[in-house]
Amino acid sequence: MSQFLSNCSADALATAAQALKDGSLVAFPTETVYGLGVDATNAEAVARIYEVKGRPSDHPLIVHIADLKYLDQWISDIPEYAIALSREFWPGPMTLILRRSELAGDFITGGQSTVGIRVPDNSVALGLLEAFHKLGGAGIAAPSANRFGQVSPTTAQAVSEEIGEYLSEIDLIIDGGQCEIGLESTIIDCTAELPRILRPGAITIAMIEEATGIKVSNSLNCQSVDFERESIRVSGSLDNHYAPKAKVFLDQRPLVGSGFIALESIATPEGVIRLAAPISVEEFARVLFSALREGDHLKIAAIYIAQPAGDGIAIAIRDRLLRASGMRKVKEENN
Numbered sequence: 212m213s214q215f216l217s218n219c220s221a222d223a224l225a226t227a228a229q230a231l232k233d234g235s236l237v238a239f240p241t242e243t244v245y246g247l248g249v250d251a252t253n254a255e256a257v258a259r260i261y262e263v264k265g266r267p268s269d270h271p272l273i274v275h276i277a278d279l280k281y282l283d284q285w286i287s288d289i290p291e292y293a294i295a296l297s298r299e300f301w302p303g304p305m306t307l308i309l310r311r312s313e314l315a316g317d318f319i320t321g322g323q324s325t326v327g328i329r330v331p332d333n334s335v336a337l338g339l340l341e342a343f344h345k346l347g348g349a350g351i352a353a354p355s356a357n358r359f360g361q362v363s364p365t366t367a368q369a370v371s372e373e374i375g376e377y378l379s380e381i382d383l384i385i386d387g388g389q390c391e392i393g394l395e396s397t398i399i400d401c402t403a404e405l406p407r408i409l410r411p412g413a414i415t416i417a418m419i420e421e422a423t424g425i426k427v428s429n430s431l432n433c434q435s436v437d438f439e440r441e442s443i444r445v446s447g448s449l450d451n452h453y454a455p456k457a458k459v460f461l462d463q464r465p466l467v468g469s470g471f472i473a474l475e476s477i478a479t480p481e482g483v484i485r486l487a488a489p490i491s492v493e494e495f496a497r498v499l500f501s502a503l504r505e506g507d508h509l510k511i512a513a514i515y516i517a518q519p520a521g522d523g524i525a526i527a528i529r530d531r532l533l534r535a536s537g538m539r540k541v542k543e544e545n546n
């Protein structure tokens with residue numbers, strides 16, 4: 212069983228950074244979801260991440276750094292538009308896929324020639340990263356701190372429920388409260404002439420267009436990326452990812468006895484258990500994963516969700532909901 216760290220003082224984060232240096236796993240908050248961190252240059256420790264998550268080892272990990280100045284060592288090349296994106300949105304909920312350097316080992320990239328990098332926008336995450344760099348660390352690799360295929364955790368409690376039993380006493384879970392955004396980062400492939408969204412998130416197509424001056428056409432809309440044909444492996448793109456135990460229906464007419472998640476403006480029919488009533492799409496994103504978890508705690512068999520309409524983060528919400536509902540057919544690779 213791991214230790215719980217609810218004190219996020221500079222001293223406590225320095226201790227956690229030293230634990231990472233020594234090969235421990237440290238779960239920590241980011242503005243998107245909680246990550247399960249490890250020294251990104253320590254192959255043995257990284258192998259433990261895959262065990263704890265139950266994740267296939269060819270699925271690459273995102274390397275987190277505290278600042279743009281730590282980027283160069285991880286990559287061999289960066290297009291102009293990616294420089295513009297990094298300046299505009301880091302720290303923030305955006306992961307850039309770039310050509311890797313030698314430092315990014317096969318055990319991080321799943322043997323691919325690219326590496327995913329992100330500067331998170333959360334004071335605890337940045338404090339931990341700064342302390343880790345101060346000890347000579349190059350970056351912290353961190354997947355979402357859930358078992359493979361499950362809902363990402365947005366609180367330390369959820370991390371503990373997900374993976375607590377798989378961690379050992381040298382590992383830590385840092386409690387930094389609830390994640391502000393609640394959905395995983397936007398992943399942008401920056402290895403071709405034009406940027407391409409691999410996973411939608413809080414950094415939207417419009418924001419990317421504005422920052423780069425490049426028109427991201429509809430065909431690049433993340434929802435239409437055909438992952439089956441992709442040589443790039445984005446594990447979050449597998450169809451039954453983000454699935455709670457309850458059966459999820461994307462329908463705003465819940466049956467009696469089932470759970471219901473919808474914007475506040477939509478009333479709760481009689482006999483239905485309201486799991487969340489967010490007042491905006493941003494709040495919808497923030498509470499969605501914990502509401503799905505709550506449904507599982509209550510042992511509800513079916514959860515009905517009224518999908519929010521529109522662009523922006525609503526696209527990312529609908530992407531996760533499609534997967535949680537299993538409405539995208541389960542592919543052979545996810546068996």
Ligand code: TXA
Pocket residue numbers: 241243244245246247270271272273306308320323325326327329331353354355356394395396398443444445446447448
């Ligand atoms: O918001 C986030 O991105 C969170 C926080 C902790 O930073 N992290 C996260 O990590 O969601 P993970 O491992 O659960 O999802 C990252 C996704 C995976 O689907 C992985 O396959 C993809 O990023 N990925 C990582 N490196 C990649 C690469 N070089 N090429 C393509 N996809 C990559």
Ligand code: MG
Pocket residue numbers: 354355363447
């Ligand atoms: Mg994940």
